[in-house]
Each structure stands twice: as C-alpha cells, then as structure tokens.
Amino acid sequence: MRPGSVALALINDTDMQACEVYETSIAYAVFGDPQPDLADPWYDLRLCSVTQPSADGVQGFSVRTRHGLDNLVTADTVIVPSVPDGVVSRGERLPPEFIDALRAAAAAGARIASLCTGAFALAEAGLLDGRRATAHWMHTADLAKRYPRVEVDDSVLYIDEGRVLTSAGMSAGLDLCLHLVRRDLGAHVANQLARRMVVSGHRPGGQAQFVDLSVPTTDDDSLGPVMDWAARHLDQPLTVDVLARRAGMSTRTFFRRLHAATGMTPLKWLLNQRLARAQTLLETTDLPIEQIGEHSGLGTAANLRRHFTLHVGVSPTDYRQAFGTVPARRARV
Structure with a gap:
C-alpha cells in the first residue's frame, strides 16, 4: 500500500513565535526518514509554511521551507504540529491564508491531523465542529472555551475521528504519528519503526495523558x-x-x-x-x-x-x- 504524501503545515509569520520545534521534529522523524526495508516507497514529506521566517528563529532556531500553502491541497495527509504561543495564550489570530488552506485541503479529501496546540488551527478552520478532539491538558480548557462547538476531551492521548485526528502534547504527538503509520502500513511496520525509535510500539489513544502519582x-x-x-x-x-x-x-x-x-x-x-x-x-x-x-x-x-x-x-x-x-x-x- 502506498502511504502517500504528508504535508507539515507550519506557521512562520515573523509577527508570531515560530512553530514548536519538538512537535515538528517528531513528525519529521516518523514521516521524513525513508525506511525502504519496512515499506518502499515511504511517505513523501513536505514542509509547508505561510512565509519564510526571519534569520532570528525562536531560541536560536529557524525553519526554512521549500513549499508554500498550495501544497496542502494536494497532500494526502496534512499535519499541524502546533501553533504559535500567542494564539493560545493571548488569542492572537492565525493567518487567514493558513486557515483557508486547511479548509481547502479538507475539502479536497486530505486527512487532517494536529499535534498539541495544532488543534486550535483545526478548530479555527471549523474542522472540529461537532467532533471529539484533544490537545495538551494545559490548553484544553482554553480550546473548549474558545470553540464551544468542539467536544474537547482532556483525558486521552489522541483521538481518531477518521479524516480528522488530534493529539495531546509532547510524546502523545509521537503516538499519533505512529498510529497513522499503523493505519496506513499495518501494525508490523509501525512496531518495527517504534522499535528503531526506542519508543512504545502502541499506546492506545484512550490511554490517560498523565499518571496519577x-x-x-x-x-x-x-x-x-x-x-x-x-x-x-x-x-x-x-x-x-x-x-x-x-x-x-x-x-x-x-x-x-x-x-x-x-x-x-x-x-x-x-x-x-x-x-x-x-x-x-x-x-x-x-x-x-x-x-x-x-x-x-x-x-x-x-x-x-x-x-x-x-x-x-x-x-x-x-x-x-x-x-x-x-x-x-x-x-x-
């Protein structure tokens, strides 16, 4: 089975904090590194952004991409790794062209997923209306308050609604990425990939976000x-x-x-x-x-x-x- 193309949708507007490096990195590690002995061809990964960033990246990092938002519409899977902190903490607006591109990708039949605070972008685009969704538990209250039509669940690692998927933060984003590989290429490939990454092969989405100490x-x-x-x-x-x-x-x-x-x-x-x-x-x-x-x-x-x-x-x-x-x-x- 051909896994198809994956577009990481990044927001690099210089007026906002750059995208979170961790969530972008784990998605890149899963989909961007070919594994010809597990599946050939592997995913065709594209990094897509609103604008090119300034030379001063957040905390010394900057992200330069070859692709623009038009590549979201032609992708099989679109992943929003996160949104700038100001969108979550101060209610800053997301770029309208970014939201329009997510809507266009969904209308074209793409599978849309978010990691951590990326759920705010999906919610702004209306893709989570009437659906269950999650994000990092520190941000789910804000997500529910800002988007009352979304059924927010702060107790799970990730939620698979078919064509729309959301995950909690940090390692839960990796769980969701491996879940997508499992859906596309089967349990054996996902487990072997997880083993190479030295992580658990399968944490079900319904598992709790944190342990009760x-x-x-x-x-x-x-x-x-x-x-x-x-x-x-x-x-x-x-x-x-x-x-x-x-x-x-x-x-x-x-x-x-x-x-x-x-x-x-x-x-x-x-x-x-x-x-x-x-x-x-x-x-x-x-x-x-x-x-x-x-x-x-x-x-x-x-x-x-x-x-x-x-x-x-x-x-x-x-x-x-x-x-x-x-x-x-x-x-x-």
Whole structure:
C-alpha cells in the first residue's frame, strides 16, 4: 500500500513565535526518514509554511521551507504540529491564508491531523465542529472555551475521528504519528519503526495523558515486569487475579496501579494487547483465523472476528488482505 504524501503545515509569520520545534521534529522523524526495508516507497514529506521566517528563529532556531500553502491541497495527509504561543495564550489570530488552506485541503479529501496546540488551527478552520478532539491538558480548557462547538476531551492521548485526528502534547504527538503509520502500513511496520525509535510500539489513544502519582507504588516496581510477562503469554487464560499474584499485589492494588499507568482497566489493557498480537500474526503469518484466535488469546474464530471488527474496524480477513506480508510462509509464534 502506498502511504502517500504528508504535508507539515507550519506557521512562520515573523509577527508570531515560530512553530514548536519538538512537535515538528517528531513528525519529521516518523514521516521524513525513508525506511525502504519496512515499506518502499515511504511517505513523501513536505514542509509547508505561510512565509519564510526571519534569520532570528525562536531560541536560536529557524525553519526554512521549500513549499508554500498550495501544497496542502494536494497532500494526502496534512499535519499541524502546533501553533504559535500567542494564539493560545493571548488569542492572537492565525493567518487567514493558513486557515483557508486547511479548509481547502479538507475539502479536497486530505486527512487532517494536529499535534498539541495544532488543534486550535483545526478548530479555527471549523474542522472540529461537532467532533471529539484533544490537545495538551494545559490548553484544553482554553480550546473548549474558545470553540464551544468542539467536544474537547482532556483525558486521552489522541483521538481518531477518521479524516480528522488530534493529539495531546509532547510524546502523545509521537503516538499519533505512529498510529497513522499503523493505519496506513499495518501494525508490523509501525512496531518495527517504534522499535528503531526506542519508543512504545502502541499506546492506545484512550490511554490517560498523565499518571496519577497519588496512587502508591512498591519499592520493586513490579508492574512493568508483569505487563511484559503478560504480553508474552497472551495465549494463556489470564485474569486480573493471576496478574496481581504475579506482581505480588492485591487485586485491588494491581487494578488501581494499572489504571493509573494506562488509563485502562486490566481487562481492557489485555484486550488491546491481544488485538495487537492478532494484527501482527495476520500480517506476518498465513495461520488460519482459528489458530490466530488461540495464539492471541481471543479464543474462537468467531470471537476474534467480533472483537477485531468492533475495535479495528475491519474483519481479520480484510485486514490480512490489506497488510499481509508473508502469505506463503508460517512464522514462528
């Protein structure tokens, strides 16, 4: 499957603070560095801006782009990494030509995404009206107040509304970028890319933006090891009691700590792990659906189909046809 073109929409108006370097960098790292052994061709990345910046970049940085806003209209995916601080903190206006370009790109069928405060640009363009959206939790109150037609959720890492996606700040922006790769090229490619970047392969969008530090922790920090163990034994009957005993905690303490760390109940976390395992097996093996259900811990083929269709959006067979990479060879499971 061809991943298509990605346009990073930057606002470099010299009257405003330059775009946030971090969000732009993570998007560039995901989409701009070719990975021919994972997918060839890779994404065609373009940096597009309103104007060329002055020589004095913010904190010593400046961004010079080859492309203008007209390239947004022809892109398959448009990402707004952030907006200048003055737009969020002082209510400064975004350049009208920038908003018009976002609307034109959406009308042309582009997938539109924002990282962190980039959601303010999408909201100004009316692309979030009637939709769920998120941003960094420090800015979601301002987003909701300024754009009452947007259903703002400050508790999640990112939100996928199909053609429009938004994320919280910092590392959540990387989660969203990897989520887009997962949608376009499958779980195996996204996981391998994440491994190269030394980050988690898949943090679901519904995971909490931050950990509740009021939840007591243990000295040996046994939550991480038990989660790793569970991910390696998904084909076994795992319950909350089993995981709690392995972690050396009471069931209640384990439930609270896992929920604080992931924003999910233990059973929801297990389901996500099993679905991710099923995705990998569908992509990298020719195992029958029945065996994939067994190896992933989802049970019968009917149960696998039900959960997969509900949470991934397509049937296991359709997913394999779209992302399968080794149809003639069985991989070790």
